[in-house]
Amino acid sequence: MLVLGGRNEYDEEEEEAEEGGAVVVVDDVSDDILRGGGSAAAADNVDGEDTSDESLLSLMREARVAASLVHRHVVRQRGARVREDGRALFLGMDLVAGGSLRQLVREFGSVDDGLAASYAKQILLGLAYLHGRGVIHRDLKPANILATRSGTLKLADFGAARQLMNLGGTAQLELEASLKQMRGTVPYMSPQVVCEQGAGPADDVWALGGCVLFMLTGRDPWHEAVAAGPSDPGVAVALAYHIAKAPAGPALPEGLSEGALKFLGRCFDRDAKQRPSAATLLLDPWLPADPPSC
Numbered sequence: 001m002l003v004l005g006g007r008n009e010y011d012e013e014e015e016e017a018e019e020g021g022a023v024v025v026v027d028d029v030s031d032d033i034l035r036g037g038g039s040a041a042a043a044d045n046v047d048g049e050d051t052s053d054e055s056l057l058s059l060m061r062e063a064r065v066a067a068s069l070v071h072r073h074v075v076r077q078r079g080a081r082v083r084e085d086g087r088a089l090f091l092g093m094d095l096v097a098g099g100s101l102r103q104l105v106r107e108f109g110s111v112d113d114g115l116a117a118s119y120a121k122q123i124l125l126g127l128a129y130l131h132g133r134g135v136i137h138r139d140l141k142p143a144n145i146l147a148t149r150s151g152t153l154k155l156a157d158f159g160a161a162r163q164l165m166n167l168g169g170t171a172q173l174e175l176e177a178s179l180k181q182m183r184g185t186v187p188y189m190s191p192q193v194v195c196e197q198g199a200g201p202a203d204d205v206w207a208l209g210g211c212v213l214f215m216l217t218g219r220d221p222w223h224e225a226v227a228a229g230p231s232d233p234g235v236a237v238a239l240a241y242h243i244a245k246a247p248a249g250p251a252l253p254e255g256l257s258e259g260a261l262k263f264l265g266r267c268f269d270r271d272a273k274q275r276p277s278a279a280t281l282l283l284d285p286w287l288p289a290d291p292p293s294c
Contacts, residue, residue: 075096077094101145102142123155137207188207202277263284
């Protein structure tokens with residue numbers, strides 16, 4: 001990944017450019033950003049993908065959706081431009097220099113109950129904002145949650161995201177078909193996603209539960225069900241089948257607080273209709289209360 005230096009006007013901190021994190025598709029990348037000037041940004045290109053006119057139009061449509069998202073807990077998207085030969089997209093986003101949640105847990109170990117609850121609330125604030133705008137992430141996982149150096153978490157990588165809207169006609173059918181495709185990372189997929197029943201906000205909530213479980217244990221959900229890494233194609237297929245058939249969510253280890261167990265139980269409700277929304281989960285007693293306003 002190419003990282004471009006400069007000052008990030010959307011972050012409270014001035015930080016040196018670092019490699020790492022996710023890259024997302026956004027609305028418009030200026031020449032300054034692509035050349036390394038202007039505000040700090042991370043940039044990459046999507047090469048070797050389907051770059052037909054229809055595919056590029058679809059990607060740019062999703063880019064415009066991502067570019068409209070402005071929230072403290074969502075990485076600000078910078079732009080996407082088609083390369084002159086039409087064979088690649090340049091992608092850009094604001095630089096978040098603290099690393100991903102996955103990197104932090106791998107380096108420093110699992111986090112305590114209080115910090116996990118605080119992080120869960122930050123993620124939920126970002127999710128509630130997305131869902132309020134009709135956007136579902138579809139690939140929420142620790143690697144796609146980035147941290148600033150001051151500890152603010154931000155949702156990133158909207159390559160799989162979709163905006164729920166009434167498009168009508170063929171476009172509506174295409175949207176509905178795309179939502180039934182199994183997208184995301186298998187250990188963080190809900191039963192509905194692995195069964196290709198159609199993605200929705202409730203599937204992001206299930207994935208949030210997986211992120212919280214990872215924070216508390218340092219292990220991916222369902223790790224006990226696989227003997228090899230979930231990135232192995234055969235293992236991924238077997239794990240997806242296991243998730244589809246399991247009578248409950250992933251195993252919750254002993255030693256977790258009662259509040260964390262109840263919170264995770266709500267996230268891992270196998271009935272998507274009974275799974276609480278992100279906005280509802282923000283009221284869960286396990287999460288820290290907001291400071292009183294003056």
